[in-house]
Amino acid sequence: MPKLVYDFAEGNKEMLELLGGKGANLAEMTNLGLPVPPGFTITAEACRAYLATGSVPPELADEIDHHVDALQQRMGKKLGQADDPLLVSVRSGAAVSMPGMMETVLNVGLNDDSVNGLAHQSGNPRFAWDAYRRLVQMFGKTVLDMDGDIFEDAIEAAKAAKGTRNDLDLDADDLKALVDTFKKAVHDATGREFPQDPRTQMDLAIEAVFRSWNADRAVLYRRQERIPTDLGTAVNICSMVFGNLGMDSGTGVAFTRDPATGQSGVYGDYLQNAQGEDVVAGIRNTVPLADLEQLDKTSYDDLMAIMAKLEGHYRDLCDIEFTVERGKLWMLQTRVGKRTAAAAFRIATSLVDEGVIDTDEALKRVKGAQLAQLMFPRFDADADKERITKAIGASPGAATGKVVFTSAGAVEAAEKGEKVILVRRETNPDDLHGMIAAQGILTSRGGKTSHAAVVARGMGKTCVCGAEELDVNVAQGLIKVNGTVIEAGQTISIDGTTGEVFKGEVPVVPSPVVQYFEGSLAPDAGDELVASVHRLITHADEVRRLGVRTNADTADDAARARRFGAAGIGLCRTEHMFLGERRESVERLILADNDAEREAALAELEPLQRDDFLELLAAMDGLPVTIRLIDPPLHEFLPSMEELAVKVALARERGQEPGHDAALLTAVERLHEENPMLGLRGVRLGLVIPGLFAMQVRAIASAAVELKRQGKDPRPEIMIPLVGAVQELHLARDEVEAVLAEVGVEWSIPIGTMIELPRAAVIADQIAEAADFFSFGTNDLTQTTWGFSRDDVEGAFFSRYLEKGIFAVSPFESIDREGVGALVRTGAERGRATKPDLKLGICGEHGGDPDSIQFFHEVGLDYVSCSPFRIPVARLEAGRSALD
Missing domain, CATH: 3.20.20.60 (Phosphoenolpyruvate-binding domains)
Structure with a gap:
């Protein structure tokens, strides 16, 4: 068996199939000298062995022990250490990005003793108990296969008892009580206590990540995106840095260019006093990344410099996850970012103009499926339409359909041939089947980096996110927005470019790309997207x-x-x-x-x-x-045998001579x-x-x-x-x-x-x-x-x-x-x-x-x-x- 565990400093971005995208790029950033929390990666080969045999390779435990020891020495603290514990995240990472489809467990290493040490060391008891409740919640759902609603309902009950709708209003005592509630729920659901041994937590979390490769949503996503089924996922063990230590901390996702349009600029989302899952889950509305400059200029400037370095190094749009811990910037992930079809063409030609890549490379970076998306119709700007709200255009397109509030409802309606818009407060990976079935997705929470946005862009599906004015009431089956009530089954239209949401069906017109191919729109008429398509399709014809x-x-x-x-x-x-x-x-x-x-x-x-x-x-x-x-x-050009037989029989029953129909029936029977x-x-x-x-x-x-x-x-x-x-x-x-x-x-x-x-x-x-x-x-x-x-x-x-x-x-x-x-x-x-x-x-x-x-x-x-x-x-x- 080859080596199964690599320190971040031992890999590079070319080792995607072995270390997965996340691990390979963490290694690349480490070797670039960027601020990456220390850690190590368990290879996809180990996952493949686990999936084939049902158990981890026997030599894996020793390799993990070796790397855990090295990590503890480097960090000067140990897993489970009562006075100052080392905490790690356990995160999936396949060779091909599958956003949100597999599992992550944060804060591994906390237990009933070390949570008090973390509270003392950080000087922030609320933070410590928040970290512990997150661990129990994620562990219960991910590792122990518990229903996530058990934990969500307990949080909602705690907020209701406090008289608030905001998680941040729960204090240390509230969160400590939640931990007790969560641990009791674990015992009730599984018949065993929440594990207190940090290494047991880690081993079980690793196996859960391996298993998540074959989770229903992961299988469905791979089928949708035509990702090979035998790749397996790597597992990344990374020392924790905390964005939820207070208002001088936070977490965010950044893009070196707009993933929706391809334009240069500062794009992304930031959330103070939060961990990364809070951003991508869309459960709390973020602020634009540009606001970080006012909140923490030092971290903002460092981030801008790193973003420029990464784009120059990868020669492409980069998607970045980061955390600020008490004013210190840490890089948690980068990858060549998913983008819309329009952004793919614009970015490719922009990089040629900037001298970063040549036209051959630009052509290789766009796909026929993306061009097909650009040929879909768009809403008629001159048509009469009733706009009910405007939010964040997260994935372009013009989508019209009946409102549905559940993924199951979307699938059921689509199977009947109906076009639907899936409306949710926020989506999660379990909504994937409904997102595939729907014409478009509309959420009241989240931004361009939320789960709904990222997955929709990858599928070329129209999506509008963060429509804060929408009051989505799933139980009653209706939406309330600015005095307008829309019930399940009523038609709405969403524009994934502008973020506009309209009541009823809006007429569509041909896309400018189709107009270009039809010859009615010149490539130099001022439409940047058309100009990009023209350049790359022309080069394709040349080669x-x-x-x-x-x-x-x-x-x-x-x-x-x-x-x-x-x-x-x-x-x-x-x-x-x-x-x-x-x-x-x-x-x-x-x-x-x-x-x-x-x-x-x-x-x-x-x-x-x-x-x-x-x-x-x-x-x-x-x-x-x-x-x-x-x-x-030839019989395909004749009426059906069943219909003719009925006509002839009825005619004879009425005493009529079937004549031509009888001759046809004879011919059909002869040719059958x-x-x-x-x-x-x-x-x-x-x-x-x-x-x-x-x-x-x-x-x-x-x-x-x-x-x-x-x-x-x-x-x-x-x-x-x-x-x-x-x-x-x-x-x-x-x-x-x-x-x-x-x-x-x-x-x-x-x-x-x-x-x-x-x-x-x-x-x-x-x-x-x-x-x-x-x-x-x-x-x-x-x-x-x-x-x-x-x-x-x-x-x-x-x-x-x-x-x-x-x-x-x-x-x-x-x-x-x-x-x-x-x-x-x-x-x-x-x-x-x-x-x-x-x-x-x-x-x-x-x-x-x-x-x-x-x-x-x-x-x-x-x-x-x-x-x-x-x-x-x-x-x-x-x-x-x-x-x-």
Whole structure:
């Protein structure tokens, strides 16, 4: 077993996976000479061993003993020392920030004896008993799994007896009585006394932190943020410094730039006479960080200098936690801070302008998912709206929904398809499932560094915090604000940029970023965010190797995709052209009893198809348009068998002749398949129904020839779907080439296939003999590889698979690299082994997924194809992939 414990001075910021983000950055600050309380870190490797076996590694105890001894010698005091005790915090710290999702225990080392020594040494009995009650409270909830409301209710009762609503009004005697109440609650709930031995407290707290890696909220957060499940968490043991020693002490959180907008300045929150949990929990409203200059100028100046040093060292926005103990500044944590999507783009380009990073690095620091957030609509500034309050815009966005007061209520409403705003006094980690389900979050307490704000920013969720005028009454299910009463179920709208809260639904307008991509807002029009997006998307286009096409079936979609930067169409689904009024012609084709009737039906459809392709190819003039010949089973164009059977039965019951309906029912019954996804569809349709593919190819060819006559440059590509054997493709290709020659096409039109069956991927070297290109249809390839029918399984059991960790994310949302991805890689390698210049693309929904785009770049595809709205995301991610 490798070394399991590191002193802060032994690590550095590069050791994230071993020491976790918190431990690695505490080590980095220690080595920078910043004022960090001494301590040590237990590695994530120890956590992984604990989670695998259910017990701590046997050698861990000796290593902890060694580091505790060294810490006691350095501090000149011991854990549990009656006259002057050493107290430590036990805090989680994973490699990837998971704010509030795991556990922390402060003031470990206090007991019935040492609390009196702390009171004497500090000269502040109130502080000592406050520290003790915090330890028992956190220990009971975190380590002993007690209901936190037991402690909160006792505090509220103590304040009520005192006639106050403020914790600070409780004196030493009140807090001493609370400790007795808390300890009795521990005994009542667990059947044992609160542990008095400091080392027992520490060991139990360490194990609790290890266990918290698999707490429900931590699992849910990792799933939401796609964080690997096997990382584990490090544990940081840090000597305590106290911000609750009086009004010359305090605690705060600072950012080197505004995490909401990216602007430079002094941003953060400070709370006098408090410990760090008071700030992030949002249970007491803070003051702006700038106020610290008046409260304690020395500490403020020291903090500003340290913030500048850290930003320069990390070359990025830094998130900092600090404590002031009787005028002395201590650094408790730093990390590259979470930020909103807008801030990410602004900060990246600002750092380029400042000469801190280059444009390649700036591009790597923004993500496609963030760009997608910036494309969401915003509230219409000119619309009539009733503002009820204004607070702190903690996470930008425009969110409208019905008011709910509990996380369970948010989830329940969202499952019914309702949009909701989760309204709370403050959120805590247990609210995560409700925060995910809601459109936005509104709290009456807390600031930009509260739990609600930090988590919302990380998820890209709209959030307004610190609305002090809101009287949130959960029991009665209503909000009172400035004379207005809003009940649960009523609609409100919140603006996470301005902090405004409106009654009712406010209309939205397109975001300026969408206006930029549409071409109606110039990048130099004065919008800083648009200018940043323009710079980085332009650079992405310069460095990317992957082309980006669109999935589009209409000229309107094609034109929009072209404005958004599409380099062609990667998938036109021709079956969508057979819907609506054209169903009658399709019905005649299906009901045809002989060649003449079938040819007549096809003759009706051909000019309609030709007009479709005229518009589509004209909209994409000069760019490739990959047209997939009809793919789904024909019965999908007919009414449902159940509905027809009822109509026919009712007609006969009334003595009427069902006629056409009876004929349709016969056709539907004839075409019915137990598993149509694997039935008569794709290339099989073209081979079994004479003239079907020929009609479509003739329409494509004649449209292209007509556009050529007009002086345009149509570039159709014909794709044969669902090929599983090279013989199928040879036969289909022969028919396509014959039709092209018949129409008089005098230039080469590429003919390829969609790889959507595992067999096709495995024999891609054979299929490449008859193909000019492959397009991987990863939607069906995922279905056929996993044996899933998407329509059936997603609603049936996918949620359970996600909960149990079988999926980190749905394989239909992000490519399954090990399974489906391996087939894509195999198909690409084997296809190019036969034909080195074979063009390779992907046209499944994965073509717009940032993680999947990274994979497609790795395996050497030529382009991805996605929906028009996701084209900017794909362009950005393709550029980032080239740099990574």
